[in-house]
Amino acid sequence: MRIQHNIMAMNAYRNYTNNTSALSKNLEKLSSGYKINRAGDDAAGLAISEKMRAQITGLDKAQDNAKDGISLVQTAEGALTEVHDMLNRMYELAEQSANGTFEDETDRVQLQKEVTQLKDEINRIADSANFNGINLLDGSMAASGGVEKVSLGTTAATAVAGATFSQKLTFGGMTQNTDYTMSFKYLDADGNAHDAKISFRAGATAGDTAKAAAEALKGVFGDGYTVTASGADVTVSATELGQNKTQFISGTISIQETQSGTAYTTLPTIGTLTAGKNETMTVDVASVTAGDTTIDYLEIDGTKYQILTRGKAPESGYKALYVDQSSGKYSADSAKQIADQLKDYGINVSASGTTLTFTKGSANEGGLTLQIGDTSDSWNQLKVSIDDCHTAAIGIDGLDISTQKGAASALDTIKDAINYVSNVRGTLGATQNRLDHTINNLSVMQENIQDAESTIRDTDVADEMMAYTKNNILIQSAQAMLAQANQVPQGVLQLLQ
Known part of the structure; x- marks a missing residue:
């Protein structure tokens, strides 16, 4: 029998401290709701769950971003609804003016006044429609397209x-x-x-x-x-x-x-088409003439742009490019005017002297980018582009129904403008529908990843309560046994009597 070291008491005490530590962790997990509260609880589980938490946060914010995108699209589409209504009214006025029962100087002039006011309102809407300070319809959100083919031609017989x-x-x-x-x-x-x-x-x-x-x-x-x-x-x-x-x-x-x-x-050159080494094409318009003289349109990747003096409406199937010139010859100033208007149509072009330079290759995306995923990868980003909706862009800037001939010509022009706006609205509607599906998908992903993260990180209360009950009983047992073990050295006194 020994009195210097009470091994039984030491053993009981060790078990007591172990059980106390285990009980403390049980209480921590039950009170926090997490079974991983520090890296020491589960280093691998902590690393995995933290990555999942970041993904969950990103998916949650991506849903908010998509909802903001829908709000932006709805704002633009709502403004275009009114533009459509005005175009339909203009078509009605043109149809009325094309009838032979009206006089140019009195009746048709009055009809033209309303057309002019409607055009001004369309331009005002294009300038003022915005979402959170972002202009939507003024062309600043239009995609800037790369050019593959440029041709020169004529429209007038x-x-x-x-x-x-x-x-x-x-x-x-x-x-x-x-x-x-x-x-x-x-x-x-x-x-x-x-x-x-x-x-x-x-x-x-x-x-x-x-x-x-x-x-x-x-x-x-x-x-x-x-x-x-x-x-x-x-x-x-x-x-x-x-x-x-x-x-x-x-x-x-x-x-x-x-x-x-x-x-x-x-032989005389009426235009040049050159494929440059730096993926550009140039069109030199120095020797060609505008309007009804020699050549008056550009065709860029299948879209035809008619070059006109101010006040004239383009023919059906053409978008207007207006120049201020009286000599009939293109100049550096008119080339710059053409380039500026082509930029409004989303074309990558620059003017130097009388030469227009077009960028070839894939389109340079304009507009804005919606972050609709949890990573910076391109598939988690959505480009939203909205074409310019000024009267010049939709082809009605020079619309004039003050004559019967002009009114008849305006009918096709207005139809083209209606189709232009319909195309813009259709694109916006498709974008909104896509974003609706995006939100649904993000919600499902977030739910599933949250479930996986919960499995790794959250406390199983039933399991933890069983462990807590066991450890609590063991602590009480260890306390009792420690008391008994401390009484064992008392037997030495009997030997000393």
């Missing part, structure tokens, strides 16, 4: 008829009975650029050679154009009103001999 369109080729210095190939570029009626090539045999004289080349060129230009040979010259001219089939855009025509020798000649 007189622009290509008779003497207004004529290209002259000169032949000379060729070897008799030698086969030659002539290569050149031209634009077709749809504004597409093509490479063309003809083959012919040089005659005894330059005139004979010109005749041979003229016959070959007739196969390219077809009906509506005359190809005539006069001396050493071949002239291509438009002869029928309404023809707009082929136009040269190449500045140089090269005539290459298949056996030996080369001759060159130049």
